[in-house]
Amino acid sequence: MRHLTAVFLLVLAALPDRAGVDRALDAHILPGFARFAVAAGALGEAARADCRASTLHAPFHAAFDAWMAVGDIRLGPSETGALSVAFWPDPRGFTRRALAGLIAARDPVARDPATFATVSIAARGLFALEMLIHDPEFARYDQGDYSCTLARAITADLAAQAQALERGWREEFAPLLRNAGSPGNATFLTPAEAMRALYTQVIASLEFTAGQRLGRPLGSFERPRPRLAEAWRSGRSLRNALLASESAHALATALADTPLPRSDAALARVREAAAAITDPAFQDITDPVARLRLEILQQAVRALKSAIEAEIGSRLGLTAGFNAQDGD
The missing domain is CATH 1.20.1420.20 (M75 peptidase, HXXE motif)
Incomplete structure (x- = not known):
């Protein structure tokens, strides 16, 4: 018994x-x-x-x-x-x-x-x-x-x-995640490993958006690098950053088993900061005002990451692991 x-x-x-x-x-x-x-x-x-x-x-x-x-x-x-x-x-x-x-x-x-x-x-x-x-x-x-x-x-x-x-x-990978801990599953030995693997994708995505999608064009105050923005030729730089943030939040929401009010509010601030940017390709950031708006968006994305870490990571005892985008 x-x-x-x-x-x-x-x-x-x-x-x-x-x-x-x-x-x-x-x-x-x-x-x-x-x-x-x-x-x-x-x-x-x-x-x-x-x-x-x-x-x-x-x-x-x-x-x-x-x-x-x-x-x-x-x-x-x-x-x-x-x-x-x-x-x-x-x-x-x-x-x-x-x-x-x-x-x-x-x-x-x-x-x-x-x-x-x-x-x-x-x-x-x-x-x-x-x-x-x-x-x-x-x-x-x-x-x-x-x-x-x-x-x-x-x-x-x-x-x-x-x-x-x-x-x-x-056909192949979803069953491994669903059946974590099952006999013969050498990829995910426990359900917690599968959860941690997906949680890592959320955190890594937001880190990549803040550090690369927004950080690369920002460069330094003395030397902004607008031509390093993601997909600037097609005018998608802002849209990509916003869509990636929304996607990370959506994945976090799916992983969670409780409401995420702090993360929801943080995503709203990301959207508000994005709405204030006038050039969707970030090609105007040599102007100090435009640069400031992009920096505010970057801060909002980082705040979204912190909110998700607090509401999901801390509560479930999860930490982000290695991600294939690390080191880019």
Whole structure:
């Protein structure tokens, strides 16, 4: 009887972890990857119909929006798979050089979807497409040009990557998280490990947004670096920071088993700070007033991270572990 009681107590202790993991998967992660697969597929179809830059702007933004809901999750299939979907930061300009090299050589790899997946990750994914269709150096092409063929190759490859990520999460990795602690599960030995792994994604995402998405363009007061902003060519820098913050909050909410009033209020302040920024590409931050507004947004994102740590991390005894974006 004592043995059965001990087992029952252990099961009860694991229930909040299992429930939080299930909610995170069912309410946020799996639907997010499914939506990204649909949006990336629509982008590929749009490019097949008309691969000119201007016609791809709307489906590009739709696909990028969908990606931002799950793009900061660097776990399981996404630990390496996300790199070729979103190769950023790129401080050395590898994407520009990779695209220029393919175009100058009229490399036949763009005509073969199977082999295009082997090219440098700098020439693949959302940021390669952003440069191709939004940078004036690349975007002035017509139907029949090599760059049009390249746009089709990038979008087809992106759609294939999105499908692989969705399938990998749904069929392989989600079951490992759900069945943490089960016999034969060497990835997650306890439900608490699965919970901690997902919690780490929340904290790492907010750290990445504050330190990289906002910190890189801020640079220093003497030397701001607006051209280091994420997706500035397509005017998505602010939108990406806001979507990433909202996604981190949504994942935290799914993990939690109680209301998060402090985190909810912190997210509202993030949105308020974002609404005060006038240039969505952060290209105006050489102006002290614009810089201050971006710094306020950065502080608000960090405050959101602190709120989530207090309401989830401290209460559940969780600390963030290693994340694939650490050290970027």
